Amino acid sequence: STGVAGAAxxxxxxxPQDSWAYDAVxxxxxxxxxxxxxxxxxxxNKTMTRxxxxQIVARAMAKEDLQKADKAIVD
Structure with missing residues (x-):
């Protein structure tokens, strides 16, 4: 997903804000x-289940504004 992470x-x-994952999360x-x-x-830090x-992939793929190239990468 793209966007202005600092504004999220x-x-x-x-x-925490100083985490390497903060912007993405x-x-x-x-x-x-x-x-x-x-x-x-x-x-x-918890192991994610299938x-x-x-659920995350389905939500990401359902986004209307997702570029076709991005969907192809996920596929």
Whole structure:
């Protein structure tokens, strides 16, 4: 996902602004591609399940503004 990551607000309490993943996580959350847990965390150190990954890919692929070249990479 592209965008101005600095302008995206980070909704996850466990992803600090100085984290290497902050910009990506904040942008994907703002784009509605990823969700956190009910306690307001992202839990990025936790192993992701196949279901969670499938949900992320499906949401990303459903984005109307995703470039065809980007969809081909995911495929």
């Amino acid at each position: 607000s980070n909704p996850f309490s466990d992803v 904040a942008t994907l959350a703002a784009d509605g591609v990823i969700d956190g847990f009910l306690d307001g965390t992202y839990q990025g 279901y969670e990954m499938a």
